[in-house]
Amino acid sequence: SYCSALREIFETAGYTVNMNTSPSLRKFNERYYFSGKYISDEQLHDLLIEVEKINHGKNITFHEFICACFFLEASRNKSDLNILESGLFFRLDASNVLEQNIASVVMPIGIDHKDFLKEGTIDEIVYEKCSHLLDGSKIFVSEQKNDVLKKIKKNIVNNSSEKIIFGENYNYKKKAKGFIYKDKLGEMNLPLPNLLGDFQISNISTAIAAARNLDQFKIAEPHIKEAITKIRSEGRLQNITQGKLRKYVSKNNVILIDGAHNLLAASEIKKYLETLDAKRKIFMILGMMANKEHKEFIKIFKDRVYSIVTLNIPNQNNFIKKEKLSTIAQSCGITSKTGSSIKSALKNIAKENENAIILCTGSLYFVGEILNLN
DSSP states (O other), X not given: OHHHHHHHHHHHTTOOEEEEOSSOSSOGGGGEEETTEEOOHHHHHHHHHHHHHHHTTOOOOHHHHHHHHHHHHHHHSOOSEEEEOOXXXXXXXXXXXXXXXXXXXXXXXXXXXGGGSSSOOHHHHHHHHHTTOOSXXXXXXXXXXXXXXXXXXXXXXXXXXXXXXXXXXXXXEEETTEEEEEETTEEEEEEOOSXXXXXXXXXXXXXXXXXHHOTTSOXXXXXXXXXXXXXXXXXXXXXXXXXXXXGGSOTTOEEEEEOOOSHHHHHHHHHHHXXXXXXXXXXXXXOOBTTSOHHHHHHTTTTTOOEEEEOOOTTOSSBOOHHHHHHHHHHTTOEEEEOSOHHHHHHHHHHHOTTOEEEEESOHHHHHHHHHHX
């Protein structure tokens, strides 16, 4: 969401952008965005073949390989800005090969991917994400929990980059029909973004902070006002209002999808669900990967979700089996059963309650499959 918002601001101001994100939702091409468009199948094919030849059969991980592809193509593409989403924990990530950048951005940090760590603590995660950020540029730190912010500050205290921190150097305040953004350059009265959930206002405020405080670019208030109402971002509290899946539910059913798979994201979705009509039942369709905090994730929704249908994630290997996931949901005190497919789960929920809100969540891979079906 942050990368998409930043891209939209710069493009609205007339700059060209390359962007690399991971994972892709619906199509592998989504990882590679160059000068205003996603890479074509033909270009992608040629790029993969070229990098494979250059690698000459040496050992290389999947993520190293796809990062090399981005860097090669971006080096040939004279865009004004490269937005690079680093993978997992940054310090040892394949994207961490640059010697210089114009900014590093630290988005909200929570517990995730514990299987890659020795102890799986928040201290380890903050160290991996923040201890090796590049010197001599700018570091933007988004809205964080207080204890996490203290740990981030400790990790970057000796970094020579200028620190621009939420709550200290920039801030936002939500209003009924918009929000106020404020930093050292002044205050802006802005419309609500076209993304659901208050957490998106926080994400977008960090994008605004970066856009306004990078001296190499000229970003004006009208660019920001226009950009934040047309952000292209899929799979984050997305309301499915049209497409093939709508024919399996009633006109009153709401289908929401979100690729949340960790506790921080689950908490943000729960906050959004609490803003909806309390009389409407919320049914969850859930698919998750095996290495997640399943019980803790589901427990967050205990007081708001009426029942859960668990599914295997199509076209993936490392998912938690739906039977096991359903048992975990039941142990959290939520009625749960397994389903045979996304279509049948939607049909059965709509048959049971034609006014229900249906939330499909648990994994970006799962949400990608739903988008493709739609």
